[in-house]
Amino acid sequence: MGTTRRSRQLLALGVGAALLAGCAGGGTSDGSESAAPGGGEAADAMTEWIDETIAGMSLEEKVGQLFVTYVYGTSADTAHDSNLEEFGLATPAEIIQRYHLGGIIHFSWTDSLESPRQVAELSNGVQDAALSSGAGVPLTISIDQEQGAVLRFGAPATEFPGSMALGAGRSVEDARAAAAITGQELRAVGITQNFAPVADVNVNPANPVIGVRSFSSDPELAADFVTAQVEGYQDSDAPERTVSSSIKHFPGHGDTNVDSHHDLPIIEHTREEWEELDAPPFRAAIEAGADSVMSGHLMVPGLDDSGMPATLSPTILTGMLREELGFDGLIYTDSLQMEGVRSQYPDDRIPVLALLAGADQLLMPQHLDVAVQGVLDAVGSGELTEERIEESVRRVLRAKWDRGIVAEPHVDPDHAEAFVGSEEHLATAREITDRTVTVLRNDADLLPLDSAPGSVLVAGWDEATTAALAEGFGERGATTTTLPNDFQPSREQIGRATAAAGEHDLTVVLTNGAWQDARSGQRDLVRELVATGQPVVAVAVRDPYDAAYVEEAGTWVATHSFNRVTMGSLARVLLGETSPRGSLPVSVPEPAGSGDRFPFGHGLSW
Structure with a gap:
């Protein structure tokens, strides 16, 4: 079995790695495996491999292919206490082999992402574990690398601003390039699936979970950028291997003021409003060949009045996504640990209901053993048929074949070390980010600065962010002096900042989510800095909505992102080394709700 069995299968099919690697592509709209990219001999080989693999799998192996979860540790064979605590097994390899997992997912908190070489070697190790277990099927290795606010694998990997920043830049070519570099760097270290781009249209400024993760509040603009990123991630003509994209969170998480991590949002869109506001990015991305779609843990009574969250709704996943939109790629659930899906059902029932609704891959169940047994029990009772399990297994195997994982499950650590974060990639990221900075107010013509000030105070949100800007x-x-604070600065911190402002030629103050009442101290900080009479530039480093809440500040800039590359671009714009080119991809409403303080498309330049 294992690697030996897989090698015999591929040799028997007479298909070389080069042919297999060229078969990258998205799910077909008609469900036909013969429609796979490459057609003819390649499609026949894929179908034969899938049929033979499924025929040789036990029920436990088939069910295992439907589960994706995290594992802890920097290598496949190193014991980690958290693995023992959560899974009762010490190493990633043991977990993968025990449960015959279809995939794993990385997070910054899983102690699995240190360097390109380490991640590449970990990828090879976990693939060896999968290939030597059961049916010998390689893993899908996933990550949420949206860039911007959601970034799991940081430097030396190339960092880009997030989705809303790219929307402000208005360049679909930049969005496509950012996705292409991100995806190819991920694949170089063995990661094969990126849960991006976000297809949600952020029409609600009070959205606590999407916000800058969305490209825009305009459905058509969002659709254009989502399509560009799907193409960038999955480009079959790329010189490097590519990753699968996953558009999320179907049917649309943009119009809510509830975070589905903590509760079940209810979105009151009618079917007509959904068609106009939420559907365009999903339709466009499916048409562009997105490999997968992630469901959202949210309730939309206008689409399904059963009271089921979308992840568990046959009406939404099968009726709308499969039958109406014609999507036959992989449907992932969002994390099954989130309260948006756990608030109504026990953990052994959630994966069963998700499969009955039409999902294929079950992401991060709260208790893996309970979830797996729940599915096995449902097959044993007849609630789920083995044919239904095989339907999803077939999609999982097809996706692995199409993305070239079957042909080449391993990566070269030397190449990963040289390729990830290359100077060429970093230069492209700087150029793209320069085009995203958006100047909202410049009432006193403070910007651009005539020359570099002799002394600069950088105050406000976050130690790393203020330090990155000060470095510029x-x-x-x-x-430079930095006086960072957290989301709610204390009176003492505000006092220190205002005292220091008088000792510097310029103060730049950074805000993050100051529009929220729980972070209103950031507004006080900006107001009191402005009241010193010294030159002050206020910068919203996440949501641009902050700029409507402190009218006293005559100079407001929105970066929509707060990573190091963005702070470098901000410094260049403030100093006049490059002109601001960003335009708001959302409107910034008046706090009282009467019109817009800054309209959609607003942005100053010089």
Whole structure:
């Protein structure tokens, strides 16, 4: 079995790795495996491999292919206490082999992402574990690398601003390039699936969970950018191997003020409103060949009045996504640990209901052993048929074949080390990010600065973000001081900042989510800095909505993102080294709700 069995299968099919690797593509709309990219001999080989593999699998192996979860540790064979605590097994390899997992997912907190070489070697190790177990099927290795606010694998990997920043840049070519570099770097370290791009249309400024993860509040603009990123991630003509994209969170998480991590959002869109506001990015991305769709844990009574969250709704996953939109790729659930799906049902029932609704892959169940047994019991009772299990297994295997994982499950750590974060990639990221900075107010013509100030105070949200911006000024000869605070600065912190402002030529103050009442201290900080009479630039480093809440500040900039590359671009814009080109991809409403403070498309330049 294992690697030996897989090698015999591929040799018997007479298909070389080069042919298999060229078969990358998305799900077909008609469900026909013969429609796979490459057609003819390649499609026949894929069908024969899938048929033979499924015929040789036990029920436990088939069910295992439907589960994706995290494992802890920097290598496949190293014991980690958290693995023992959560799974009763010490190493990633043991977990993969025990449950015959279809995939794993990385997070920053799983202690699995240290360097390109380490991740590549981990990928090879977990693939060896999968290939030596049961049916010998390689893993899908996943990550949420949306960029911007949701970034799991940081430097030295190339970092880009997030979706809303790209929307502000208005360049679909930039969005496509950012996805292509991100995806190819991920694949170089063995990651094969990126849960991106976000297809939600952020029409609700009070959205606590999507916000800048969305490209825009305009459905057509969002659709254009989602399509570009799907194409970038999955480009079959790319010089490097590519990753599967996953558009999320179907049927649309943009119009809610509830975070589905903590509760079940209810979205009151009618079917007509859904068609107009939420559907365009999903339709466009499916048409572009997205490999997978992730469901959202949210209730939309206008689409399904059963009271079921979308993840568990046959009406939404099968009726709308499969039958109406014609999607036959993989349907992933969002994390099954989120309260949006756990609030109504026990953990052994959730995966069963998700499969009955039409999902294929079950992401991060709260208790893996309970979830797997729940599915096995449902097959034993007849609630789920083995044919239904095989339907999803067939899609899982097809996706692995199409993305070239079957042909080439391993990666070269030397190549990963050289390719990830290359100077060419970093230069492209800087150029793209420069085009996303958006100037909202410049009432006193403070910007651009005539010359580098002699001293700069960088105050406000986050130690790393203030330090990154200060570094940009310091590289140009300025003396810098940073006074960071968290989301709710104390009176003492505000007092120190206002005292320091008088000792510097310029103060730049950074806000993050200051529009929220729980973070209103950030507004006080900006107001009191402005009241010193010293030059102050206020910068919303996440939601641009902050700029409507402190009218006293005459200079407001929105970056929509707060990573190091964005702070570098911000410094260049403030100093006049590059002109701001960003335009708001959302409107910024008045706090009282009467019109817009800054309309959609607004952005100043010089």
